[in-house]
Amino acid sequence: MLGHLSKKQTKNLARIVVCLLAFVVAFSIDKTVGLAPKSIGRLSFLVPLAVYLAIYIAIGYDVIFKAVSNILHGQVFDENFLMLVATLGAFGLAIFKGVTGEELEGFDEACAVLLFYQVGEFFQSYATGRAREDIASMMDIRPDYANLLSEDGVRTVSPEEVNVGDLILISPGERLPLDGVCVEGETALDLKALTGESVPKDVSCGDIVISGAVNLNSDITVRVERAFYDSTVSKILELVENASDKKSKTESFISKFAKYYTPTVVALALLLAIIPGAVSGDWKIWIYRALSFLVVSCPCALVISIPLTFFSGIGAFSKKGILIKGSSFIEQLSKANIFVFDKTGTLTKGNFEVVKIFPQDESDEIIRLAACAENGFSHPIAKSIMREYFNRFDKDPLSLSKTNVAGQGIVASNGEMTVAVGNEKLMREQGVAFTPSQDVGTLVYVAKNGEFVGGILIADAVKDNSKDVISKLKAMGAKSVMLTGDGESVARNVATKLGVDEYKSSLLPQDKVQEVEEMLSQKKKGDVLAYLGDGINDAPVLMRSDIGIAMGGVGSDAAIEAADVVFMKDDLSSLPLSKKLAKKVMTVAYENIVFSLAVKVAILVLSALGITNMWIAVFGDVGVAIIAILNAMRVNLNLNGTKKKG
Amino acid sequence: MIKTFKIEVDCPTCAMKAEDYISKVRGIRSAKINFIMQKLTVDMEDGDLEGVIKNIEKAGKKADRDFSLIA
Structure with missing residues (x-):
């Protein structure tokens, strides 16, 4: 039951058991036959005194020692000293009663108090130690070594010795000692100790890997990007330890x-x-x-x-x-009770995404056409459309010759077919009869050979659990406020969707500080x-x-x-x-x-x-x-x- | 110069006391004990490192007899 006893604790436990047994024996004799021989009359109290005092010293010599040394160091209110005063005082009272010939009692109690005090100290030390170890082991993400790849093979060194640019090898079951980039092999990493996330993360060549993660499947080689003292693990440990x-x-x-x-x-x-x-x-x-x-x-x-x-x-x-x-x-x-959120990247995913295609039934065709035009462009809008396209289709879109109409969109053609993908201006320019949408976000209209096909709504998508989190906070009696650099209409749209209590829109980064300052000055005591x-x-x-x-x-x-x-x-x-x-x-x-x-x-x-x-x-x-x-x-x-x- | 030591100390109260005593050692600017991690962090003046370490151990033992400096 009691694992992990330190040497000192084992010794103490043994001492406590022996003394406890001695005490039980003495106590039973005392209470049945009586320890004090009647024959020596008034001095008979000396026998129980000697017996209990012997046990007392055996169980409490360290308390006595500590008390004396602490008093010499000027610590008057030391617990050891006070315990000593209490128990010695009890002995004193018992001796007094013995000398004056009153009843013989109190020796057992004086001895027992110190005995139980020691039992308590032992349990305290044990429980504290266990709790300490539990917590420490949970936080133990410190890597012990790194396998440094050098010309003459793999050397095991301490993570501190590895320099930026060095290559290290991590085998399955090992903990990544340093931050870096995977340059060879692919595997899954367990980030549970770092993020609490239980689903392993797949990594392959070119992926950034962080120290503290545990390699699950196969060998990987990592080029070190940061020295140990700057690594994620060191930062986290420093934070937790302080x-x-x-x-x-x-x-x-x-x-x-x-x-x-x-x-x-x-x-x-x-x-x-x-x-x-x-x-x-x-x-x-x-x-x-x-x-x-x-x-x-x-x-x-x-x-x-x-x-x-x-x-x-x-x-x-x-x-x-x-x-x-x-x-x-x-x-x-x-x-x-007041939670202020930065919208982008916190409540929303922080990247543009196709959130709606209309009309719904033609969505595949609309995306296919849009992709023909947007393929190859690096604009966020083009990228989000291409992402959506590859979510739906396996092969590359049709290759057309494209013309970028600045500030409007793209017109693409291969002779038989002309596709126009862009905003309202482009549609008007191309003479397309289109139905403008009332949706909030960036709207991209698609036309084929001058005929309106449909539109795509691109917006910063709300995270799946944002709404749930906001309502949970509300249930806990907290107010939520959303800050954003986005315009009023986008902000209002997201705010209503999520159910936040307040929102502030069109804020520049420095405005956010001001807004928060203001809220801080207005909050009530206790908020x-x-x-x-x-x-x-x-x-x-x-x-x-x-x-x-x-x-x-x-x-x-x-x-x-x-x-x-x-x-x-x-x-x-x-x-x-x-x-x-x-x-x-x-x-x-x-x-x-x-x-x-x-x-x-x-x-x-x-x-x-x-x-x-x-x-x-x-x-x-x-x-x-x-x-x-x-x-x-x-x-x-x-x-x-x-x-x-x- | 900031130095950390691995220590052994039994209880949070002893740790608090030891922290007090160690921060009064000559050559020590400040001392901090993390009980859970069993770690002592001191900010010390440069100079007689050996001597200061000895004094740290002495001060710790003075605060609590079971204090010990491991590394």
């Missing part, structure tokens, strides 16, 4: 709280020992209750579980191909504005917004640097997903805070009232820490649906 710098408010609150918690509890313990003690004169009871306070004086549960929750969260995000630059952005994302762009030309806006999200981050350095959140996959559905994840992480964080504090306060109150004893105090304290750690790890398990394999 993610802990930008701490969330919750996290900062906990560190601050931790600083005051211990001194406060110690002060309360002192007051509890002195004041009611002096008033009632019953010192023993009140000192005992004060000592119970010290047992719960460490804010460990919070201090460990809250950062762990966020780390776990960052890990869960990166598993989905979403990089987060700090826990503060998880907090912000969970609150984000959080997230800007989502494709990372091209929008670095200033990404930096200015509360949360800048760049999409399709693989290979785009500027975006990775300027953004707070990077979607490695060019997929808009990462947006509602990250909001959901962020909320989940925050819920777990709050659960841990509330739960830990509630248990601590309950123990303090019950101890002060004398309802509980030190046994319960130590169980409660250790228990709550372990539960909080397990809860923190839950972030990772639940969000991903499945438990980590292996």
Whole structure:
């Protein structure tokens, strides 16, 4: 059950088991026959004292050592020291009772408290270690070596040693160590660790490949384009590893709280020992209750579980191909309620595409004719028509001699047939009787031998899931705003189609910054504005917004640097997903805070009232820490649906 | 000069403490510990590298006895 124990942990576990057994034996004898021999009268307490103290020292010598060394370094409110005071105080009380001839009790408790404290420490260390390893292994996309191709064959070197222009060989099962271009072979690459995308990507000669991807099928040779320090993997690792710098408010609150918690509890313990003690004169009871306070004086549960929750969260995000630059952005994302989108490349595909052909029944013929004219031109319109043509037909279009009529279109002919493909002006020029269309976008009309055949609508197509994402955000209570450089009619058309709440059209790149600035100044307290762009030309806006999200981050350095959140996959559905994840992480964080504090306060109150004893105090304290750690790890398990394999 | 070290530290609190202590070492401008990655990043002045590393280890151990510098 307990795999991966470090040497130290194994040693500690063995020590705990031995001491626990010794304690059980001593405790059973104590409670049945009694440890104290009646024959030596008043001094009989010395026997149980010696037995329990021996176990105490065996289980706690490191605590004692740490406490002493920390006190020498001036750390008064050290948890080890306080635990030592609590347990030694308990021994003291027990000795006092023994000397004064009251009942013999309390030795077992003093010893047990330290014993259970150590059990708790062990579990904490184990659980923290496991959680840490889990998260670290999930983020482990670091390549260990590169197979450098040189004149004298293949050499295995560290990725840092490879220079730009070198050739490297990647065999199936190996991780690409550096970014480059595939120059030989073809294969499929697994990008799951980078983008969260589970469908492998096929690559062949001439394709750009990025570090961190895993080669699935066969050997490929790659010409290195970027040194290791500039590679995608290094950038991502740097980002993830430094993610802990930008701490969330919750996290900062906990560190601050931790600083005051211990001194406060110690002060309360002192007051509890002195004041009611002096008033009632019953010192023993009140000192005992004060000592119970010290047992719960460490804010460990919070201090460990809250950062762990966020780390776990960052890990869960990166598993989905979403990089987060700090826990503060998880907090912000969970609150984000204004989403500003850059239209082109984010909500739309960012390239022209044939979206409609009319009349519908003649679409094949229209495209075939248009392709005859547009074939060979590099204009975006020509390209989108040719793409559509090859989607429908296998062979090349008819070859005609073409004339490019600037600003109007193309007229092509082979003697028997003349095809005119272009805008309204061209149709009028050619004397074609055509029916103008009311569609929004770029319209291309097609005429054959002076007869109108039909038209093609070319536009920047909306991504398949844009509408779904916008409505999901709306369902989460967020407002969406679309910014675009396109004209009013195109913008209105897309905005209505997607259902965004607001849109701003005809914006120059620099206007976008201004628009966002304005929205930032107008937003209400508590509003959080997230800007989502494709990372091209929008670095200033990404930096200015509360949360800048760049999409399709693989290979785009500027975006990775300027953004707070990077979607490695060019997929808009990462947006509602990250909001959901962020909320989940925050819920777990709050659960841990509330739960830990509630248990601590309950123990303090019950101890002060004398309802509980030190046994319960130590169980409660250790228990709550372990539960909080397990809860923190839950972030990772639940969000991903499945438990980590292996 | 920025240098990173692989370290071993048991708990986030110990990491925080060690970070504090190490940043006070002579020749260290700033220190940062990433607990999850078990990584220490320091910005140090040029000079006696060996000596500073020794002091880093000492400071770390002072903060928490189980702190260790691996590489």
